[in-house]
Amino acid sequence: xxxxxxxxxxxxxxxxxxxxxxxxxxxxxxxxxxxxxxxxxxxxxxxxxxxxxxxxxxxxxxxxxxxxxxxxxxxxxxxxxxxxxxxxxxxxxxxxxxxxxxxxxxxxxxxxxxxxxxxxxxxxxxxxxxxxxxxxxxxxxxxxxxxxxxxxxxxxxxxxxxxxxxxxxxxxxxxxxxxxxxxxxxxxxxxxxxxxxxxxxxxxxxxxxxxxxxxxxxxxxxxxxxxxxxxxxxxxxxxxxxxxxxxxxxxxxxxxxxxxxxxxxxxxxxxxxxxxxxxxxxxxxxxxxxxxxxxxxxxxxxxxxxxxxxxxxxxxxxxxxxxxxxxxxxxxxxxxxxxxxxxxxxxxxxxxxxxxxxxxxxxxxxxxxxxxxxxxxxxxxxxxxxxxxxxxxxxxxxxxxxxxxxxxxxxxxxxxxxxxxxxxxxxxxxxxxxxxxx
Amino acid sequence: xxxxxxxxxxxxxxxxxxxxxxxxxxxxxxxxxxxxxxxxxxxxxxxxxxxxxxxxxxxxxxxxxxxxxxxxxxxxxxxxxxxxxxxxxxxxxxxxxxxxxxxxxxxxxxxxxxxxxxxxxxxxxxxxxxxxxxxxxxxxxxxxxxxxxxxxxxxxxxxxxxxxxxxxxxxxxxxxxxxxxxxxxxxxxxxxxxxxxxxxx
Numbered sequence: 001x002x003x004x005x006x007x008x009x010x011x012x013x014x015x016x017x018x019x020x021x022x023x024x025x026x027x028x029x030x031x032x033x034x035x036x037x038x039x040x041x042x043x044x045x046x047x048x049x050x051x052x053x054x055x056x057x058x059x060x061x062x063x064x065x066x067x068x069x070x071x072x073x074x075x076x077x078x079x080x081x082x083x084x085x086x087x088x089x090x091x092x093x094x095x096x097x098x099x100x101x102x103x104x105x106x107x108x109x110x111x112x113x114x115x116x117x118x119x120x121x122x123x124x125x126x127x128x129x130x131x132x133x134x135x136x137x138x139x140x141x142x143x144x145x146x147x148x149x150x151x152x153x154x155x156x157x158x159x160x161x162x163x164x165x166x167x168x169x170x171x172x173x174x175x176x177x178x179x180x181x182x183x184x185x186x187x188x189x190x191x192x193x194x195x196x197x198x199x200x201x202x203x204x205x206x207x208x209x210x211x212x213x214x215x216x217x218x219x220x221x222x223x224x225x226x227x228x229x230x231x232x233x234x235x236x237x238x239x240x241x242x243x244x245x246x247x248x249x250x251x252x253x254x255x256x257x258x259x260x261x262x263x264x265x266x267x268x269x270x271x272x273x274x275x276x277x278x279x280x281x282x283x284x285x286x287x288x289x290x291x292x293x294x295x296x297x298x299x300x301x302x303x304x305x306x307x308x309x310x311x312x313x314x315x316x317x318x319x320x321x322x323x324x325x326x327x328x329x330x331x332x333x334x335x336x337x338x339x340x341x342x343x344x345x346x347x348x349x350x351x352x353x354x355x356x357x358x359x360x361x362x363x364x365x366x367x368x369x370x371x372x373x374x375x376x377x378x379x380x381x382x383x384x385x386x387x388x389x390x391x392x393x394x395x396x397x398x399x400x401x402x403x404x405x406x407x408x409x410x411x412x413x414x415x416x417x418x419x420x421x422x423x424x425x426x427x428x429x430x431x432x433x434x435x436x437x438x
Numbered sequence: 439x440x441x442x443x444x445x446x447x448x449x450x451x452x453x454x455x456x457x458x459x460x461x462x463x464x465x466x467x468x469x470x471x472x473x474x475x476x477x478x479x480x481x482x483x484x485x486x487x488x489x490x491x492x493x494x495x496x497x498x499x500x501x502x503x504x505x506x507x508x509x510x511x512x513x514x515x516x517x518x519x520x521x522x523x524x525x526x527x528x529x530x531x532x533x534x535x536x537x538x539x540x541x542x543x544x545x546x547x548x549x550x551x552x553x554x555x556x557x558x559x560x561x562x563x564x565x566x567x568x569x570x571x572x573x574x575x576x577x578x579x580x581x582x583x584x585x586x587x588x589x590x591x592x593x594x595x596x597x598x599x600x601x602x603x604x605x606x607x608x609x610x611x612x613x614x615x616x617x618x619x620x621x622x623x624x625x626x627x628x629x630x631x632x633x634x635x636x637x638x639x
Binding site: 181201203204223224245246248249262264265266267268269290292293294295308310314315340342343356385386428429 | 572573574575576579582583586589590604605606607610
């Protein structure tokens with residue numbers, strides 16, 4: 001592995017593409033607005049070692065940071081037993097035996113220490129044999145509470161920014177419909193699974209862009225209606241701008257002002273849009289002419305909407321402008337093919353759309369690259385459905401029957417590595433949150 | 439007036455009156471009446487009483503017969519109603535990922551038309567359902583389209599659209615569990631239920 005040198009790069013630059021600068025020649029004081037990053041060969045995962053932390057709760061702090069870095073899928077967490085690691089640590093100060101760490105494949109050493117308000121994390125570059133970053137992270141909430149864990153995930157995300165130039169997305173949560181057909185939320189690392197609703201048949205949760213609210217649909221005496229839930233107040237209210245009957249698959253526009261959803265009548269199901277906090281009624285933006293159009297997902301710039309439609313005789317994924325003009329088939333159409341493509345989700349980097357596609361009778365998770373229309377299949381075992389991108393567009397959460405009962409799984413879009421997120425049967429229709437601010 | 443009838447009438451009156459508190463006005467019996475006429479009057483009276491009793495029995499019998507007839511008619515009508523409700527609530531089935539009506543579905547729907555026409559106050563909710571193989575979100579829309587196809591067929595056959603509400607449960611309320619065509623084919627269905635009041639949809 002050839003990632004032994006430190007370099008300095010402007011934040012705006014693509015750090016990894018720059019030629020490495022010798023550590024000896026660089027200015028040891030880092031100017032404001034300039035960040036440090038480790039240099040490593042693309043396609044390899046740099047080894048990261050998290051040192052034990054001496055204090056109550058230290059083990060769980062270390063374990064959470066290690067897991068976050070592991071789940072981020074960009075580094076290899078070097079797992080050493082406590083005694084070995086302590087034996088390798090200097091008695092005092094930070095004069096580490098860097099060659100020894102290098103031999104173990106460690107590129108970066110992370111040292112978490114308790115501070116007055118939380119933790120301080122120091123990062124050492126093994127190749128450059130020096131300290132390269134120090135950051136303080138407040139942990140003000142009670143240990144192991146939801147807020148405490150989210151704050152620690154933020155620390156992990158920032159440490160990943162130190163290493164890779166872009167933050168991780170551990171400080172996020174996933175909404176889903178549980179086996180009890182209620183909306184649940186779970187932390188990105190699989191902790192704190194919590195039921196949020198008690199309505200009839202709650203489905204299709206969708207986060208607001210600021211992560212403080214979500215939309216979903218549930219059954220009421222006047223049909224399936226759209227509800228808005230606030231994490232701030234814990235209140236749930238049914239949106240009044242919808243018609244009686246079938247109203248499903250809500251989603252927010254990226255500016256949080258518009259709700260797009262599907263509404264069904266005798267004449268089929270069409271995508272509607274409605275301004276939030278506005279008395280003006282919904283209006284249709286698709287003209288399905290008796291076909292079904294559902295599951296809208298906005299492009300990150302808000303100008304386009306991906307959706308699924310049966311207008312060609314079988315379910316396919318389409319895109320259109322946000323006002324409903326210029327609908328076009330997203331995936332390649334093969335005449336006579338009985339394809340079934342569904343559940344589009346537009347990545348926040350704008351480049352790809354994830355969807356499910358029926359292959360040999362089973363749904364699989366696919367992505368299509370919007371630049372060259374190339375597709376990639378990520379799964380092959382069981383039924384795999386309803387992908388939702390992480391806010392950094394590097395992971396997807398989806399439901400899968402690969403091990404039997406339907407569960408949520410997370411896959412790394414780069415390597416295809418998977419991990420199971422939920423452990424109670426029946427979880428589906430997941431929605432990955434934006435990065436959650438304190 | 440025939441005096442014998444008068445006497446009989448008086449005797450009858452006396453007999454009847456005898457049953458009551460008032461003393462019989464025996465003094466009113468004409469002295470000219472002989473023992474023969476009295477005997478006949480008694481016999482006639484008995485015959486009459488018998489006839490009255492028989493009439494009473496016949497009346498009770500007729501009443502019972504009539505009650506039984508009503509009861510039988512009610513049972514017959516109830517049975518017909520059960521049959522009518524069976525026809526009305528008969529579930530129809532669909533092919534995979536299709537909402538168009540099969541021949542079997544059409545004949546089941548046609549059978550509902552006279553029942554709906556005979557009972558103009560009944561309203562029906564049609565609930566479309568799907569098997570669980572497609573997208574669960576899209577299945578809600580597919581279920582609604584199945585219900586809409588059934589509704590359109592009934593409307594085309596003369597049933598007022600305002601009597602037919604449609605809804606969908608998608609794949610959320612399966613009639614049969616399991617991952618087999620046997621289960622799936624039972625789940626791709628529209629169900630029909632009588633509803634009262636409320637507006638359409």
